[in-house]
Amino acid sequence: GVDDYLLSSKAVFDPSTTDFTVAIWFKPNQIGIFNVLVAQQDGCPPPTCTGRYWLAQSTAGFLQTNITGTSFNSTATFSANNWYHAAIVKSGSTITLYLNGVAVPGNPTGTVLSATGNTVIGASKLTTGSFFNGTLDEARIYKRALSPTEIYQLYNPPKPGDINGDGTVGILDFSQLVADWGGTNSASDLNGDGTVGILDFSILVAYWGT
Numbered sequence: 001g002v003d004d005y006l007l008s009s010k011a012v013f014d015p016s017t018t019d020f021t022v023a024i025w026f027k028p029n030q031i032g033i034f035n036v037l038v039a040q041q042d043g044c045p046p047p048t049c050t051g052r053y054w055l056a057q058s059t060a061g062f063l064q065t066n067i068t069g070t071s072f073n074s075t076a077t078f079s080a081n082n083w084y085h086a087a088i089v090k091s092g093s094t095i096t097l098y099l100n101g102v103a104v105p106g107n108p109t110g111t112v113l114s115a116t117g118n119t120v121i122g123a124s125k126l127t128t129g130s131f132f133n134g135t136l137d138e139a140r141i142y143k144r145a146l147s148p149t150e151i152y153q154l155y156n157p158p159k160p161g162d163i164n165g166d167g168t169v170g171i172l173d174f175s176q177l178v179a180d181w182g183g184t185n186s187a188s189d190l191n192g193d194g195t196v197g198i199l200d201f202s203i204l205v206a207y208w209g210t
Contacts, residue, residue, distance in 0.1 A: 041117025
């Protein structure tokens with residue numbers, strides 16, 4: 001859309017007091033304008049509370065965050081009409097920005113400011129501008145810091161049936177499934193029921209050769 005946004009009915013958390021992860025897929029319609037992907041409203045009068053934008057598209061086509069009050073950009077730019085995955089992770093005092101599953105070099109400086117307001121997806125915290133001109137999908141908010149591996153898996157989810165992780169479902173995966181048959185190896189437990197068996201074999205067959 002060009003002026004649509006989503007506003008949560010209550011605060012998710014105060015970003016200054018907890019670890020967190022925010023991730024979202026986005027496809028901009030154009031570059032050269034400032035678009036907010038995810039932001040937070042103040043929640044109480046500044047300066048006690050100061051909501052910031054967590055993820056945004058800068059006018060120059062960089063992924064940007066302003067969560068500490070100082071803008072920090074990705075080194076890589078993106079182009080219009082293509083899908084990208086963005087994430088921001090706060091772990092202790094360290095903030096890391098991710099683009100397409102890879103950590104952006106450097107880290108935002110400063111301290112995350114307190115905010116207790118609602119979460120806004122696709123617009124500024126005031127919901128009066130900086131509407132995201134494009135498409136947003138699969139917004140995720142976690143009250144914990146995801147690991148780099150978990151962030152990459154949000155960008156590039158493991159393929160069902162690829163037990164050995166080589167990128168292709170085939171004979172090596174079948175061999176591992178047979179070796180684990182009747183056991184509880186989580187890698188071979190494709191349907192997540194706690195036991196490696198015929199249902200997992202059915203999943204492997206369904207994705208064979210992919």
